[in-house]
Amino acid sequence: MTEEIGGRGDPVKVLELLWGRAESGKRGPKARVGLADLVAAAVAIADAEGLSAVSTRRVAEAVGISPMSFYTHVPGKAELLDLMMDAVAVGEPDDPSPPSDTDWRIRMTFVAETLWRHYLRHPWVLDLATHRPVLGPNTVAAYEFALSAVDGLGLTEIEMDMTVTVLANFVHGAVRDAARGRMVDEVTGMSDEEWWRRIEPFLETLDYTPYPVASRVGPVAGETYGVGDPQRAFRFGLDRLLDGLALFIEGKRR
Amino acid sequence: MTEEIGGRGDPVKVLELLWGRAESGKRGPKARVGLADLVAAAVAIADAEGLSAVSTRRVAEAVGISPMSFYTHVPGKAELLDLMMDAVAVGEPDDPSPPSDTDWRIRMTFVAETLWRHYLRHPWVLDLATHRPVLGPNTVAAYEFALSAVDGLGLTEIEMDMTVTVLANFVHGAVRDAARGRMVDEVTGMSDEEWWRRIEPFLETLDYTPYPVASRVGPVAGETYGVGDPQRAFRFGLDRLLDGLALFIEGKRR
DNA sequence: CAGAACCATGTACGGTGTAAAGGGTTTGTT
C-alpha cells in the first residue's frame, strides 16, 4: 500500500537512465544485473500482483541481489516507477500493425484502440499516470505515433497536441471503468459482480427522492457496467469525440 | 509515500458510514470526536500537503486522539479515503449557482467547469479516483447534478450515463494536466517551470530524427503548457466533445 | 449496583523507503 508517484526524483537523472546515458563505470566489478533486469522484474510484479506489490526489496529479491543493492542501479523508487512506465509504453509483439490509411479517423481509432489495449495489459499504469510525463524513448515514440495520426490535416502544432491529448485522456478514463469490470481486485479479492451484489441490499434501503434522475439512470447503468460490455461506452465516447474533431478539422480545411 | 486506493474495505461498512447509518452506541462514554472531524482533518491535511501526508497517526493527532483511537471511528484507512472523496464531492459555498438555462450545452459546460474547480481545489482526488466509485450522498448528488444537464434530451438511460461519464473523464484528464502547471509539487518542491528549465538542456542533446512529428509539436506544446494557459486545452477539448455530443443529440431528436 | 457496551490507549509486528558505513573486486596510474 504505497502511493506511487511517477515523474519525481531528479528529473535529469531519470532522463539519463531512460535514454541510456548513465554509462556504468569501468573500474569496479561488473554488475551482476542490469537496469533493464530490475525494470523488467518490477513490471512483471506489477502486472501480476498490482502496483502495491512492487517494493524495492521485492524487486531486488526478484533479480537476486540484496535489498540495498537496488540503489546501485536506480536512485530510488520514484525513478524505478518512471522507468517502468516508459518500459511498457511500447507496442507488444502481437499488436496489430497500424493502418496506412489516408482517413485520419481510421488512424485515430487505431491509436485509441492501441492505448486501450496498453492500459488493459498494464492496469497499474492508471495509478501512475497522474503526474508529470515521463519523457523516455518509448513514451516519446508513442507520442509520435499518436501525433502522426493527426499530421497533415492543417492543424497547428498546438491543436495537434491538444487533439492527441484529448483522445489520450478519454481513453484513460474509459479504460479505467473497463478495468474495473474486467479485473478482480487483487487487494480485496472481490470481483466487480460480487461488489455490486454485496452493496445492492443496502442501496435498496436508501431514499432516492432527492436524486430523481440518478435513481432512474443509475440502476440501468449499474447493471450494464456490472455485467455488460464496457467497450460500448468506449465506442460511444470515441465516436462522439471523433465527430467533434471532424467538425473542427473539416472546418479548418476549408 | 503510500498508495491510496479508494473503493476498498468492506463495501457495506463504508456505505453505512457514508450515509450515517452507523449509529454510535448508547452505552459507553461519548466520543470526544466524530467521524466528520476525522474526515475533515484528513481532507485539510490532503489539501495542504498532499495525499501522502495523510496517515492514520497524523489524522488522529490532528483531532486530538491517540493513534489507535482512529480505529474506533473508522474501520481502516481505505474507508477514510472513501469518506474523504465523498466529503469533498459537494459544492463549496462560493460556487456560482447553476444556470437554469434551457440550452443543454450551457448546462453541460457548467457541469464541466464545476468539476474542473473541484479537482483544482482538491488535487489529491486525482490520485484516488482510479478505482471503484464511492456511492456516498455527495457523490450521488454530483452524479444527479451532472445527469440533470442531459435529462429530457431524448437520450436513453445508458446514453445519458455514457454522456456524463465521457464528460467527467475528459475533465479528469484535462485537469490533471492543468494541476501540473498550477501546483508546486509538494514532494519535490519543484514548480512546473523549474522542471522544464532543468530538463531542457538534456532534451537538446537528444536525436529527434526518429520522432519527426513529435519534435515539431513537442517544443511548441511544451512551451505552451510550461508557461501558457492550460485552460485553453480544456476549452478546446470541451468544445470538440460538446460538438460531437450535439450531433448525436440532435440526430436523436429528429 | 452489576455488568454490558463503548471509547480510548499502549504495546507490538511486519512492512516500507533509504541513509550511512564498510567490505570486495576490478581497473587505471605510477
Place this chain on the structure above:
DNA sequence: AACAAACCCTTTACACCGTACATGGTTCTG
C-alpha cells in the same frame, strides 16, 4: 608490481506506515 581510485554489493539502522491485540476507563441499562 604496487597502489589508489572507482565501483558493486552488503549489513545495519532509522523513521515511518497500517493495524492486530490486549487492557483500562467511562457510561448507560437492567
